[in-house]
Amino acid sequence: MANRYRVYPNQPQAEVLSRHCADVRFIWNLALEQLNHYDKRLASRRSPGPAERGRQLTELRATTWLGSGSSPVQQQALREFDRALKNWWGRSHRRPTWRKAGKHESFCIRDVQVRGLSRKWASIQVPKCGWVRFRLSRPMPESVGMARVTVDRAGRWHVAFSSPQSRIQRTGTGALIGIDMGIASTVTTSDGAHDNAPSVRGTADRRKIRLQRKLARQDPNSSRRARTRLALAKLAARQSDRLNDWREKATTQLVLNYDFIAIEDLNVRDMMASAKGTSDQPGKNVRAKSSLNRAIASKGWSAFARRLEEKAQASGVEVIRVPARNTSIQCSVCGHTNKENRKSQAVFSCTSCGHLEHADVNAAKNILAAGLAAAGRGGIARPIAASAAPGSPNEASTALASIAA
Numbered sequence: 001m002a003n004r005y006r007v008y009p010n011q012p013q014a015e016v017l018s019r020h021c022a023d024v025r026f027i028w029n030l031a032l033e034q035l036n037h038y039d040k041r042l043a044s045r046r047s048p049g050p051a052e053r054g055r056q057l058t059e060l061r062a063t064t065w066l067g068s069g070s071s072p073v074q075q076q077a078l079r080e081f082d083r084a085l086k087n088w089w090g091r092s093h094r095r096p097t098w099r100k101a102g103k104h105e106s107f108c109i110r111d112v113q114v115r116g117l118s119r120k121w122a123s124i125q126v127p128k129c130g131w132v133r134f135r136l137s138r139p140m141p142e143s144v145g146m147a148r149v150t151v152d153r154a155g156r157w158h159v160a161f162s163s164p165q166s167r168i169q170r171t172g173t174g175a176l177i178g179i180d181m182g183i184a185s186t187v188t189t190s191d192g193a194h195d196n197a198p199s200v201r202g203t204a205d206r207r208k209i210r211l212q213r214k215l216a217r218q219d220p221n222s223s224r225r226a227r228t229r230l231a232l233a234k235l236a237a238r239q240s241d242r243l244n245d246w247r248e249k250a251t252t253q254l255v256l257n258y259d260f261i262a263i264e265d266l267n268v269r270d271m272m273a274s275a276k277g278t279s280d281q282p283g284k285n286v287r288a289k290s291s292l293n294r295a296i297a298s299k300g301w302s303a304f305a306r307r308l309e310e311k312a313q314a315s316g317v318e319v320i321r322v323p324a325r326n327t328s329i330q331c332s333v334c335g336h337t338n339k340e341n342r343k344s345q346a347v348f349s350c351t352s353c354g355h356l357e358h359a360d361v362n363a364a365k366n367i368l369a370a371g372l373a374a375a376g377r378g379g380i381a382r383p384i385a386a387s388a389a390p391g392s393p394n395e396a397s398t399a400l401a402s403i404a405a
Contacts, residue, residue: 031078208232
C-alpha cells in the first residue's frame, strides 16, 4: 500500500518537480518507441535490453538537455519500464502505453530521506530540488520504501511512501457478514445495513454541468479553456477525496467488527464494456449503457474490495470472494432460483416459499452462505422460518410497499 501526503513546494521547487515529471515521461515514451520499432526479422530493428538502455541514457545525458536533469530520477524511469515489460510478459498487466502530459505526471525517488519539522510538518529530500515540505496528515509508516511524487490535474502535489499495510488493532468478535455491491446502494450487508458512496449532488453537480457546457464552447487552445479545465479538475479532485475517505472508513469498520467477510466478486471491466458495437452492427441502448457505466465507475467497487482485502489480510480477518451469478434472484431461505423472484430493484419475493425481503439484503445473505460453503464453514442449509410463509394478498401488498419505500 501507499501512504500519501500533500506536498507544498514553493514556485522554484514546483518548476523542478515538473521538470522531473517531463524527463520521466520523455524517457518512458522513448523506450516504448524502441519497443514498438522492434522487428525480430531485422537485426537493425531489435529492441535494446535493460543494460543497453542504461548505456543509451548515459550517452543522451552527455550530449542532450537531459544532462541538466536528475540522473537517479531518469534511471528509475527505465527500471519502471523494465518492470512494466516483465509484468506484461507475465500476463499480470497490460502492454505499456504512452504517457501523456497532464495525465501521467509523476516520478520516483529511490533513496528516501525524510526529516521531521514539527508535529504536523515534515520534509523530503528531492534530487536537484532540496528539502520540500509535506503535511503530516497521518503518522509516517515504520518502514519506508521508495517515494513517488505526483501532481494531479487540480495542480496538487503529493508524495506517497510505499510500505506494508499496517495491522488494525482489533479483538475477535466471531461475527460473519456478506456484502452485496450495487448502484442504488453501494454496500449492502447481510445484517440489513445500507451504505452509499458519496456522489456529486446539488450545487456541485449543477456547477459541474455548467462548466462542462462552458468548456465545450471555448477555443481548444485558449487560456480561458485551461482555467475551465482546472475548475473541473478541482471539482473532480474534491469528489475523489470524499470517495477515498468514505472507502477507508467503511473498510476499516468492517475489519474491526467482523471475523469473516464474504464479498461479491464482480468483473467490473466486463460490466463496463461499451455498447456502441461496430458500424455494421451498432449496439442498442447506447445512451442508457453509457449512463450505467458512469454510475458503476463512480462507486469504486474494485478499489473497495482491494482495500478491504489488504486491511483484512494484515489484521487476521478472512475475506473470500464469491461469484455473483444468481445471487440476486436466489431465495436466501429456500434456495429457489428464478428471475420472477426479483420484483424490482428493491423488492425480492420468492415465488416458491413466499419469502419477502429487500433484494440487496437477500443477495448479501446468499453471498454469505456461498462464502461459508467455500471456506468449509457450512452455510448451505436454508430452513424455512414460520415468518417466511406466504401471507394473504393484502399482507403481501403492504410488505412490498414498505420495502420499495
